[in-house]
Amino acid sequence: xxxxxxxxxxxxxxxxxxxxxxxxxxxxxxxxxxxxxxxxxxxxxxxxxxxxxxxxxxxxxxxxxxxxxxxxxxxxxxxxxxxxxxxxxxxxxxxxxxxxxxxxxxxxxxxxxxxxxxxxxxxxxxxxxxxxxxxxxxxxxxxxxxxxxxxxxxxxxxxxxxxxxxxxxxxxxxxxxxxxxxxxxxxxxxxxxxxxxxxxxxxxxxxxxxxxxxxxxxxxxxxxxxxxxxxxxxxxxxxxxxxxxxxxxxxxxxxxxxxxxxxxxxxxxxxxxxxxxxxxxxxxxxxxxxxxxxx
Amino acid sequence: xxxxxxxxxxxxxxxxxxxxxxxxxxxxxxxxxxxxxxxxxxxxxxxxxxxxxxxxxxxxxxxxxxxxxxxxxxxxxxxxxxxxxxxxxxxxxxxxxxxxxxxxxxxxxxxxxxxxxxxxxxxxxxxxxxxxxxxxxxxxxxxxxxxxxxxxxxxxxxxxxxxxxxxxxxxxxxxxxxxxxxxxxxxxxxxxxxxxxxxxxxxxxxxxxxxxxxxxxxxxxxxxxxxxxxxxxxxxxxxxxxxxxxxxxxxxxxxxxxxxxxxxxxxxxxxxxxxxxxxxxxxxxxxxxxxxxxxxxxxxxxxxxxxxxxxxxxxxxxxxxxxxxxxxxxxxxxxxxxxxxxxxxxxxxxxxxxxxxxxxxxxxxxxxxxxxxxxxxxxxxxxxxxxxxxxxxxxxxxxxxxxxxxxxxxxxxxxxxxxxxxxxxxxxxxxxx
Numbered sequence: 111x112x113x114x115x116x117x118x119x120x121x122x123x124x125x126x127x128x129x130x131x132x133x134x135x136x137x138x139x140x141x142x143x144x145x146x147x148x149x150x151x152x153x154x155x156x157x158x159x160x161x162x163x164x165x166x167x168x169x170x171x172x173x174x175x176x177x178x179x180x181x182x183x184x185x186x187x188x189x190x191x192x193x194x195x196x197x198x199x200x201x202x203x204x205x206x207x208x209x210x211x212x213x214x215x216x217x218x219x220x221x222x223x224x225x226x227x228x229x230x231x232x233x234x235x236x237x238x239x240x241x242x243x244x245x246x247x248x249x250x251x252x253x254x255x256x257x258x259x260x261x262x263x264x265x266x267x268x269x270x271x272x273x274x275x276x277x278x279x280x281x282x283x284x285x286x287x288x289x290x291x292x293x294x295x296x297x298x299x300x301x302x303x304x305x306x307x308x309x310x311x312x313x314x315x316x317x318x319x320x321x322x323x324x325x326x327x328x329x330x331x332x333x334x335x336x337x338x339x340x341x342x343x344x345x346x347x348x349x350x351x352x353x354x355x356x357x358x359x360x361x362x363x364x365x366x367x368x369x370x371x372x373x374x375x376x377x378x379x380x381x382x383x384x385x386x387x388x389x390x391x392x393x394x395x396x397x398x399x400x401x402x403x404x405x
Numbered sequence: 406x407x408x409x410x411x412x413x414x415x416x417x418x419x420x421x422x423x424x425x426x427x428x429x430x431x432x433x434x435x436x437x438x439x440x441x442x443x444x445x446x447x448x449x450x451x452x453x454x455x456x457x458x459x460x461x462x463x464x465x466x467x468x469x470x471x472x473x474x475x476x477x478x479x480x481x482x483x484x485x486x487x488x489x490x491x492x493x494x495x496x497x498x499x500x501x502x503x504x505x506x507x508x509x510x511x512x513x514x515x516x517x518x519x520x521x522x523x524x525x526x527x528x529x530x531x532x533x534x535x536x537x538x539x540x541x542x543x544x545x546x547x548x549x550x551x552x553x554x555x556x557x558x559x560x561x562x563x564x565x566x567x568x569x570x571x572x573x574x575x576x577x578x579x580x581x582x583x584x585x586x587x588x589x590x591x592x593x594x595x596x597x598x599x600x601x602x603x604x605x606x607x608x609x610x611x612x613x614x615x616x617x618x619x620x621x622x623x624x625x626x627x628x629x630x631x632x633x634x635x636x637x638x639x640x641x642x643x644x645x646x647x648x649x650x651x652x653x654x655x656x657x658x659x660x661x662x663x664x665x666x667x668x669x670x671x672x673x674x675x676x677x678x679x680x681x682x683x684x685x686x687x688x689x690x691x692x693x694x695x696x697x698x699x700x701x702x703x704x705x706x707x708x709x710x711x712x713x714x715x716x717x718x719x720x721x722x723x724x725x726x727x728x729x730x731x732x733x734x735x736x737x738x739x740x741x742x743x744x745x746x747x748x749x750x751x752x753x754x755x756x757x758x759x760x761x762x763x764x765x766x767x768x769x770x771x772x773x774x775x776x777x778x779x780x781x782x783x784x785x786x787x788x789x790x791x792x793x794x795x796x797x798x799x800x801x802x803x804x805x806x807x808x809x810x811x812x813x814x815x816x817x818x819x820x821x822x823x824x825x826x827x828x829x830x831x832x833x834x835x836x837x838x
Binding site for chain 1: 478481482485488489499501504505508509511512514602609610663664665666667668669670673677682799800803807808810811813814816832835836
């Protein structure tokens with residue numbers, strides 16, 4: 111069917127509202143971010159100083175703290191990809207077994223993700239507190255008296271992992287819900303056929319569940335990577351990047367520079383960080399396509 | 406059918422644009438909500454401000470509106486966004502260091518109050534240190550026209566609070582707190598031996614750990630030395646800077662620090678001190694109000710950070726101007742705003758504010774009416790850091806704070822920490838070129 115010019119105009123009219131919103135609230139900020147990254151500007155001065163790629167060069171070669179923060183985010187992401195998603199998959203498999211109170215579990219597991227990150231951070235900060243914390247109280251009650259005033263968030267060895275634990279606790283519910291939805295789309299007759307052929311639970315998981323879940327796992331992993339690399343509220347409310355910068359992640363560094371009036375520099379950091387995330391996400395998509403069952 | 410579709414699509418688009426742009430216009434008949442609008446972040450003072458505004462309305466017929474935006478980082482972002490959009494209120498505070506305030510002034514957002522301050526001896530009612538932070542001297546590095554650019558509402562300084570009951574419990578004389586560094590360390594050891602956490606502060610907030618270190622920088626270097634360090638003539642690897650890092654190492658080795666001090670925000674440190682979990686707290690004069698609200702029966706006093714025996718210069722402390730207000734240069738109500746702030750800083754209003762909020766008023770003539778602890782703080786205003794024509798870059802200050810934390814957690818030696826800071830200083834110097 112041929113579309114007439116009037117219909118074309120009508121169709122275009124229908125998308126105008128969405129297009130305008132996209133241009134104003136998505137495209138313009140992205141382009142402006144790129145533009146600002148080439149200027150030195152504090153957000154107040156009338157004039158912006160063109161510095162070309164100087165800020166990029168400085169971030170790439172003279173800002174080890176930024177790359178350290180990237181490694182910290184990477185560490186949290188690896189833990190989230192493995193432990194958090196492993197737990198989410200395990201719980202999704204259990205709940206998918208038609209156990210009693212499936213909806214209650216679903217609700218309970220999905221509670222942490224819907225809580226505010228700052229609130230969760232502040233509550234866990236109390237849990238970890240060296241003076242008043244409930245964690246040390248329990249450990250001491252169990253006989254681990256060395257932990258009486260152990261400051262989990264102030265020790266280099268435990269600070270980042272402690273924050274990562276909270277991040278995983280807060281995040282596993284998302285993966286759980288998505289994976290559970292994915293599990294429920296797998297046809298039951300495949301399992302019935304496998305049972306007739308004598309396949310045990312592990313073989314069913316390995317040859318049916320996992321291959322058919324790969325597209326869903328890919329989505330969960332991409333969301334985990336993006337969510338974990340961009341973690342901010344938990345870190346800010348729990349440690350503010352301390353002790354001695356050991357829990358800084360890229361977003362807290364960007365925020366630090368932005369709040370000190372380094373608009374140009376912080377936008378350059380944001381562009382570099384965005385490129386890193388894009389590369390990781392594309393690599394993830396490429397790998398998942400390679401291992402996709404359908405192919 | 407086609408006509409109907411065309412009508413629907415065009416209507417939707419029109420409705421969208423009408424809705425989108427209807428808020429962009431200004432209603433000519435719209436009355437301003439007040440004669441003078443003040444944006445501030447001091448939530449604890451809103452009630453007192455409103456009462457004063459009501460009195461001012463009765464006396465003069467001028468309506469002043471105080472609008473609160475908190476916390477401070479939200480307030481700061483709002484000011485910066487409002488400046489960019491040319492929507493600043495009549496009175497505000499950018500909550501920035503001198504360099505950033507200079508940007509606001511140079512961009513024409515902040516009025517020069519020098520002439521008004523000279524009239525009727527207005528500037529003479531203030532503590533001298535209350536004005537220095539926002540006074541730009543001739544030849545300042547930001548090319549700001551010399552003058553006074555803000556009206557101080559209150560002043561503050563940072564000292565060490567100590568819990569008299571816990572001192573007694575540890576066998577220390579609460580009426581005779583430590584005056585030298587060695588006495589301070591010994592007192593800390595005695596407190597630790599009595600199972601009391603000796604020292605707490607919000608060292609997780611970089612500026613507090615920095616403020617503690619800067620006191621010793623002034624003590625060891627003096628004004629010229631501080632300035633020469635900023636200018637890069639004295640490196641951070643200087644033995645006096647290493648000594649400053651060593652002080653923190655000494656405190657760590659003597660187990661003076663409360664658990665988790667390096668990630669502690671000041672609110673948590675204040676709670677720790679108020680509830681008797683720590684015997685000493687490095688905090689500002691605002692702590693008097695905070696501790697009163699947390700524990701009205703807390704028995705405490707304050708002392709200056711102990712001086713070093715080898716120091717050749719006076720021990721100075723962070724402080725001076727507390728909260729100040731700036732007037733929007735572009736405001737049509739500029740004169741009304743100046744008149745109100747002039748009224749606000751006079752004796753009766755300052756006394757009311759001091760009593761209602763337990764802060765030290767910027768008006769030195771009412772300082773006699775303060776509580777004993779606040780009086781010590783107000784006497785200490787003269788011993789706060791002097792104003793400098795240059796400031797250290799925030800990145801280097803940040804590195805100092807981070808490396809002080811590193812020393813406390815035993816990650817770096819004082820020498821390594823000093824080297825790290827010097828490395829950042831050199832990077833910043835190179836970047837500036």
